Amino acid sequence: MQIAVVVNGEEHVRDVEPRLLLVHFLREDLGLTGTHWGCDTSNCGVCVVHLDGVPVKSCTVLAVMADGREVRTVEGLARGADLDPVQRGFIACHGLQCGFCTPGMLMTARWLLDHDPDPSTEDIRAALSGQLCRCTGYENIVRSVRWAAENGSEAAS
Amino acid sequence: MTNTPTGFGRMTRKEDARFVRGRGTYVDDVRLPGTLHAAVLRSPLAHARITAIDTRAAEAHPKVRVVITGAVLADRGLAWMPTLSGDVQAVLATDKVRFQGQEVAFVIADDPYSARDALALVDVDYDPLPPVVDARTALDPDAPVIRDDREGRRDNHIFDWEAGDAAATDRVFAGAAVVVAQDVLYPRVHPAPLETCAVIADHDVVTGKLTVWATTQAPHAHRTLLATITGIPEHRIRVVSPDVGGGFGNKVPIYPAYVCAVAGSMLTGRPVKWTEDRSENLMATTFARDYHMHGEIASTVDGKILALRVRVLADHGAFNGTAQPSKYPAGFFHIVTGSYDLEAAHCSVTGVYTNKAPGGVAYACSFRVAEASFLVERLVDLLALELDVDPAELRMRNLLRPEQFPYTCSTGWEYDSGDYPRALALLLETAGYRELRAEQARRRELGEHLGIGLSFFTEAVGAGPRKHMDIVGLGMADGAELRVHPTGKAVLRISVQSQGQGHETTFAQIVAHELGIGPDDVDVVHGDTDATPFGLGTYGSRSTPVSGAAASMAARKVRERARIVASAMLEVSPDDLEWSPGRWSVRGDPTAGKSITEIAAAAHSDLDLPDGVEGQLDASCVYNPPNLTFPFGAYLCVVEVDPGTGQVVVRRFVAVDDCGVRINPSIVEGQVHGGLADGIGVALMELIAFDPDGNHLGGSFMDYLLPTAVDCPSWELAETVTPSPHHPLGAKGIGECATVGSPAAVVNAVMDALRPFGVRHADMPLTPAAVWRAIQGRPLRGDLAID
Numbered sequence: 001m002q003i004a005v006v007v008n009g010e011e012h013v014r015d016v017e018p019r020l021l022l023v024h025f026l027r028e029d030l031g032l033t034g035t036h037w038g039c040d041t042s043n044c045g046v047c048v049v050h051l052d053g054v055p056v057k058s059c060t061v062l063a064v065m066a067d068g069r070e071v072r073t074v075e076g077l078a079r080g081a082d083l084d085p086v087q088r089g090f091i092a093c094h095g096l097q098c099g100f101c102t103p104g105m106l107m108t109a110r111w112l113l114d115h116d117p118d119p120s121t122e123d124i125r126a127a128l129s130g131q132l133c134r135c136t137g138y139e140n141i142v143r144s145v146r147w148a149a150e151n152g153s154e155a156a157s
Numbered sequence: 158m159t160n161t162p163t164g165f166g167r168m169t170r171k172e173d174a175r176f177v178r179g180r181g182t183y184v185d186d187v188r189l190p191g192t193l194h195a196a197v198l199r200s201p202l203a204h205a206r207i208t209a210i211d212t213r214a215a216e217a218h219p220k221v222r223v224v225i226t227g228a229v230l231a232d233r234g235l236a237w238m239p240t241l242s243g244d245v246q247a248v249l250a251t252d253k254v255r256f257q258g259q260e261v262a263f264v265i266a267d268d269p270y271s272a273r274d275a276l277a278l279v280d281v282d283y284d285p286l287p288p289v290v291d292a293r294t295a296l297d298p299d300a301p302v303i304r305d306d307r308e309g310r311r312d313n314h315i316f317d318w319e320a321g322d323a324a325a326t327d328r329v330f331a332g333a334a335v336v337v338a339q340d341v342l343y344p345r346v347h348p349a350p351l352e353t354c355a356v357i358a359d360h361d362v363v364t365g366k367l368t369v370w371a372t373t374q375a376p377h378a379h380r381t382l383l384a385t386i387t388g389i390p391e392h393r394i395r396v397v398s399p400d401v402g403g404g405f406g407n408k409v410p411i412y413p414a415y416v417c418a419v420a421g422s423m424l425t426g427r428p429v430k431w432t433e434d435r436s437e438n439l440m441a442t443t444f445a446r447d448y449h450m451h452g453e454i455a456s457t458v459d460g461k462i463l464a465l466r467v468r469v470l471a472d473h474g475a476f477n478g479t480a481q482p483s484k485y486p487a488g489f490f491h492i493v494t495g496s497y498d499l500e501a502a503h504c505s506v507t508g509v510y511t512n513k514a515p516g517g518v519a520y521a522c523s524f525r526v527a528e529a530s531f532l533v534e535r536l537v538d539l540l541a542l543e544l545d546v547d548p549a550e551l552r553m554r555n556l557l558r559p560e561q562f563p564y565t566c567s568t569g570w571e572y573d574s575g576d577y578p579r580a581l582a583l584l585l586e587t588a589g590y591r592e593l594r595a596e597q598a599r600r601r602e603l604g605e606h607l608g609i610g611l612s613f614f615t616e617a618v619g620a621g622p623r624k625h626m627d628i629v630g631l632g633m634a635d636g637a638e639l640r641v642h643p644t645g646k647a648v649l650r651i652s653v654q655s656q657g658q659g660h661e662t663t664f665a666q667i668v669a670h671e672l673g674i675g676p677d678d679v680d681v682v683h684g685d686t687d688a689t690p691f692g693l694g695t696y697g698s699r700s701t702p703v704s705g706a707a708a709s710m711a712a713r714k715v716r717e718r719a720r721i722v723a724s725a726m727l728e729v730s731p732d733d734l735e736w737s738p739g740r741w742s743v744r745g746d747p748t749a750g751k752s753i754t755e756i757a758a759a760a761h762s763d764l765d766l767p768d769g770v771e772g773q774l775d776a777s778c779v780y781n782p783p784n785l786t787f788p789f790g791a792y793l794c795v796v797e798v799d800p801g802t803g804q805v806v807v808r809r810f811v812a813v814d815d816c817g818v819r820i821n822p823s824i825v826e827g828q829v830h831g832g833l834a835d836g837i838g839v840a841l842m843e844l845i846a847f848d849p850d851g852n853h854l855g856g857s858f859m860d861y862l863l864p865t866a867v868d869c870p871s872w873e874l875a876e877t878v879t880p881s882p883h884h885p886l887g888a889k890g891i892g893e894c895a896t897v898g899s900p901a902a903v904v905n906a907v908m909d910a911l912r913p914f915g916v917r918h919a920d921m922p923l924t925p926a927a928v929w930r931a932i933q934g935r936p937l938r939g940d941l942a943i944d
């Protein structure tokens with residue numbers, strides 16, 4: 001099937017198998033390997049991207065479902081050299097270790113701050129509760145998102 | 158946070174710039190032209206004889222290139238491979254399958270979806286055999302023999318091993334006023350890093366060079382093992398471990414699919430890539446723990462702990478593949494005496510085969526210190542209950558005292574340094590222990606169930622001294638090579654491999670500290686065997702204790718070399734120079750001196766060097782640790798239990814860690830945070846269970862639960878610093894401390910909450926069902942789906 005998807009502001013027209021998952025489309029067809037894959041059951045959240053502005057688990061979306069829609073991945077978070085505040089927050093607060101969960105965490109954090117510029121730590125934990133991190137014990141992730149809230153909730157875009 | 162001139166201190170991580178942009182390079186991100194993709198066909202049964210494998214339909218699939226079976230490998234002598242514990246493991250099953258999920262065939266196709274599709278076209282006939290699922294029946298006379306591949310084998314026994322003085326221990330027990338005993342199961346769990354295992358094998362038929370991109374914590378050890386297994390000469394093998402998405406021990410072994418990928422690349426002449434899925438990771442790669450322990454603790458009536466006696470039945474699965482370096486089959490388990498001053502101790506461990514995946518040592522356990530720590534801390538709490546003494550008070554009375562170090566425990570370890578009472582006192586103060594107990598009493602009167610749990614642990618890390626430790630004959634040394642360029646910028650090449658620990662930052666800080674330059678002026682190269690010195694890799698919290706020491710010693714050699722060059726520059730004797738960070742200057746005249754940058758330039762210049770001195774400043778070091786290092790800590794957990802549902806909520810977790818000198822405190826704290834979350838996971842939810850037929854019941858994140866952000870409290874940390882006397886930086890290592898120490902604090906807290914119900918003990922994981930059943934007086938056997 002032919003699909004046309006706008007990814008990080010750029011349109012891509014591709015012929016894909018109907019069963020192709022969006023995560024594989026991004027990684028294999030477009031080479032955007034910042035979006036990761038980590039489970040078979042929609043539990044881990046390392047694959048989270050924005051689909052028309054809403055965080056989705058891209059392992060649970062077919063590429064054809066993104067036809068005619070806009071996708072934003074971690075590669076589309078920074079503006080050139082200007083990192084998004086959530087990216088700066090994760091660096092400042094040691095919010096990542098192996099970095100594998102990080103892209104998904106960043107995308108959900110960005111969405112959260114877009115909708116609630118001043119979330120409490122409980123709000124942050126609840127927003128991230130559908131995503132796993134095996135390294136950080138979450139504490140510094142929560143602090144990173146708070147840092148972003150306090151240091152410019154305006155996204156770079 | 159900015160870079161500190163001394164090198165040590167909080168600084169942001171160098172590696173984060175790429176990770177937050179989605180520009181890390183994990184194995185699955187590597188794209189080589191012409192790559193083929195593989196999928197593994199796995200056994201649906203726990204124990205069965207293979208009577209036939211028909212691959213014709215799969216081979217007829219238009220996109221399938223090759224189907225590899227055990228028979229194909231057997232022709233090349235590759236059907237079996239050595240494990241890290243002196244056993245052999247099937248690469249692809251030839252005779253029998255021995256656990257559900259075992260590798261049976263390897264299908265290579267043009268793309269990953271086609272490889273997956275073709276798995277359904279491979280037809281395997283199985284003749285089912287009765288499985289051994291419960292380790293406690295593995296040695297029954299009528300138990301089916303799992304390893305009939307081994308000549309003359311008639312049972313499922315792997316080893317018997319013991320440490321300590323049995324007779325002396327029995328004597329102390331015979332005379333003891335109080336003895337408390339408990340069966341404690343540390344169930345099978347899984348490290349489950351978020352990145353699953355993956356490999357790309359690329360064999361060049363022209364040069365004979367094999368390049369293997371793999372998710373490995375030990376690239377050099379993998380290179381040597383691959384040479385041994387495949388017969389490819391070692392100088393023609395390059396192992397690259399790029400960014401690794403978490404390891405926790407899961408990425409130490411060589412897995413069958415890695416060998417299949419190498420064979421596949423040799424057969425097809427193309428790179429072959431394999432990335433496992435989550436259920437493969439949980440079902441077939443190395444699990445952790447699975448220790449059935451019986452512990453006894455002896456004391457006087459006033460609570461002086463005298464002795465410990467422990468018997469263990471260890472479930473090693475179908476192949477003995479524990480990835481641990483010691484010459485002891487139970488790893489470091491005999492550190493079971495923990496942090497206490499005992500008169501005698503004895504432990505014995507029996508290892509058995511079962512029809513389950515191989516492994517055992519993984520998940521940040523420090524080679525079974527996790528099991529040992531958990532057991533002794535449960536026993537101390539049970540003793541406190543028996544004596545009706547406060548568990549903090551009982552611990553304080555029995556902890557080793559600072560003047561006893563270095564201390565040799567009754568099972569033979571020599572603890573390097575410690576001030577245990579100071580750590581426990583700091584914990585109680587930080588947590589507000591007295592107030593917590595008062596709150597607990599008040600709330601009990603209201604019918605609310607608050608529990609307070611303590612644990613104190615001694616870790617043993619930094620493996621290790623070569624007379625006791627090796628992996629398949631490879632001593633546990635690690636190397637570092639330091640190059641100082643003419644402009645004074647440095648590159649450090651190390652043998653250990655980060656899986657998130659932040660080596661690019663910590664190791665740059667070590668060099669910066671030693672040479673007095675900025676950490677940004679040092680880059681760290683790791684994870685490529687062609688570009689780094691040999692060493693055994695990162696696990697068992699050994700990077701800073703071993704490779705960190707090597708980096709520091711290499712930098713000190715550079716400094717000494719710089720001194721000689723500076724003496725030629727300043728025309729004074731080297732003995733007249735003194736070091737201040739970044740600079741050699743004439744003793745008594747600090748203005749007459751040369752910075753390390755100036756010296757580096759001179760070392761590459763036409764300067765006349767003293768006789769016998771080569772140019773340049775580069776140096777290397779191989780570090781052989783003289784002993785392990787022994788970090789320690791004191792933890793406290795506060796839980797609330799709802800007796801109606803059995804639900805446990807962790808309210809607080811306070812952790813005091815002492816890992817000696819901290820190079821980057823932010824990174825150290827991050828390591829502790831991660832380990833504390835592991836403790837909540839292991840204590841409350843993580844479990845690899847099996848049904849009576851040996852079916853794996855934890856094969857996805859729907860069934861194998863990991864803690865989320867809402868399951869974890871905001872960690873409260875404090876620290877003491879007791880330097881290691883034998884490490885050049887005084888550092889001890891931290892990676893696994895919290896994983897080792899925290900489960901006991903959580904379980905002790907839940908048991909404390911359940912005290913009004915008369916519950917003494919319940920096995921992990923303390924799921925709502927397990928807690929509820931314990932309250933009803935009918936404890937659950939969680940490891941088997943058997944009531």
Ligand code: FES
Nearest residue numbers: 038039044045059
């Ligand atoms: S890959 Fe795990 S939720 Fe998408």
Ligand code: FES
Nearest residue numbers: 097101133134135
């Ligand atoms: S940083 Fe490793 S999984 Fe989150």
